[in-house]
Amino acid sequence: MKVTIDNLTKKFGDVVGVEDLTLHIDDGEFVAFLGPSGCGKTTTLLTLAGIYKPTAGVISFGERIVNQVQPKDRNIGMVFQSYALYPHMTVFQNIAYPLKLKRVAKNIQHERVQQVANVMGIGNLLDRRPGQLSGGQQQRVALGRALVKEPDVLLFDEPLSNLDARLRLTMRGEIKHLQKDLGITSIYVTHDQVEAMTMADRIAVMMGGHLQAFDSPDELYSRPKTQFVAGFVGNPPMNFVSVDVSRSNGAFIAQADSLRLEIGQERGEAPAGYDGAVVMGIRPEDIQISGAGDIAGEIFIVEPLGREDLIDVRVGQHSFLLLASTETQYQTGEQVKLRFDMEKVQFFDPQTEKSILWQQ
Amino acid sequence: MSASQFASASQVQAKRSRRNALRSYLGAYGFMAPAGVLVVIFFLIPVAIILYLSVTNLASSNFTSDLAKMEYIGLRNYETLLNDQFARKIFFNTIFYVLFTLSIFNVSLALIVSLLTTHIDRGAGFVFRALWILPRITSPVVYILIWKRMMAEAPFGILNQFNDWLGTPTYNYIATNPWVFVVVVNGFIGLSFGMIIFTSAIESIPKDLLNASLVDGSSKLQRIRYVILPLIRWPLLFVFTYQTLSLLTSFVEIQLLTDGGPGLYRTEVWSLTAYHRALSNYFGNAQWGYGSAFAVLLVLIGVVLAVIYMRVFRFDELVAEPRVETL
């Protein structure tokens, strides 16, 4: 089912939950809402579910405008961060609840619940109460309850944030797999960008109740349209430095004090047209420590991450985070040469924080 | 290490663990002590006193400063009571009063008011609940006076004033329907207790759970039936039990409203009889001993009911064992 959100605004008195949100989600698509705490993700989700009435704007499921439709008539499934299992019901009753409300015949209820429970790997727990389950098992029950009624739209509100890292990884894969199998349009709220990047077809990045970007993970990563998106997506975060870009002898030069970098035409032309400083962004993985490098720096901190080291290098008074293989043991205070991959740098307007390279 | 050393070590250990157990018991009793003292002073001692009084003939007619003259008369008071031609009527009056006030107001309407006020705008819900609390926080004398002035016979009562203007016949409302008023007047007070407990129980249900039910496809009514009511089972049973017992012993409002009348014992309830016999007899003779016999039977009924409720509703199962064991 296609989900269309047009100019959606939801306010609580004077508090803005979400403002002027426009998103068109395709049938069968897996969309993640990504953003820091309090940015309006849950508000948007509950408005889609029909728990909140929009203050303004239009929500449609398929061709049907659902603004005034009660939650029960929207045929949605939802998984809550707290799981929200009914504590007085057994696992079976929890999963069967949506079917019971739909007045599905008893024997079919049994069949469907058993089937869903088997898919979720909780077929042997049907007699237990939620209080007698582990967090991961509760999570599966919640998922089963959302799926059992074969919803048109699935809503997830940070469903994995209460699980341990390992289980999160497993469930991530399972949910994605299930979603692709069933082809149910899904909206997945998270503040974990790895979750969003790995699971979603497209990611809606939100901040302060506003949509910052809506793009595929790849696009967001390599062509961020705002400085916020560039800084929010990717871990460790992008390095930002204020530079002057100028054209000299047909080449483009980004300069900040002693730091002097040559940029190719493709990325250099647009920022060169700017008066004054612009913000240059470069990801940690696009900076290498290499004898062939032309920028001299001094190692400030080395943080071992296991697979690689996160290194903070000072160049003049600028500081850059970069990743280096653990094979070479770098020491604090060591002098190194850096190579910047200038084919991958980003430029942002310091006032509007919009990308200079990728206009909306 | 030799065997004897082992033995003594384990003895020391046993002693220590016994001392620890004792200490933890002392802690537990320490925490229970304040409630225990109150129960002793305000329940056990009075019960003992009326138990004693109920087997004497103490009354204002034979009262002298010489307490030694008070006569032990065995179970004669109870005998008189059982042969009292009105005791039966008063007993059934009490059941009628408790049953109707409890089921209509203290539980059902209390539940309906809390459900309604938690399903509307929060502020409005609060205002409605505040209004319902007024009867309880108004002094009983003032509260009953308001009812009496509203319902009084012509030309005093407010309702009868309207009847007058409209030309409809006037009524002496309370005198013609005393039971309706006894139940309603008490119910308006009793309702707020359940209302407060039910409301706080409903509001403490996690929002996610309530939202989940709607998303799962329930209407608001189905959500009440399948989610809210099961989750407030404990408060429901508690209010039912607690209010039965407090209605059994309440009589002030009835005393002020009808004083057990009109006529002979029309709305007299057991606790009011105990009061009438012991402390305010028409004939100027306060029969302290006889009144105590009524009171003793009331205590007995209350205790038996409490035990039955605890068994039937299995209160011990409703209260979950704490997860934290000995600290």
Ligand SMILES: Nc1ncnc2c1ncn2[C@@H]1O[C@H](COP(=O)(O)OP(=O)(O)OP(=O)(O)O)[C@@H](O)[C@H]1O
């Ligand atoms: N029922 C409500 N009444 C008033 N304000 C609310 C309500 N629900 C949310 N808000 C406000 O709306 C804003 C967005 O909240 P929302 O719960 O949507 O954030 P979120 O993105 O889900 O955050 P988190 O990641 O912490 O869950 C916040 O400023 C919040 O305080």
Ligand SMILES: [Mg+2]
């Ligand atoms: Mg949230």
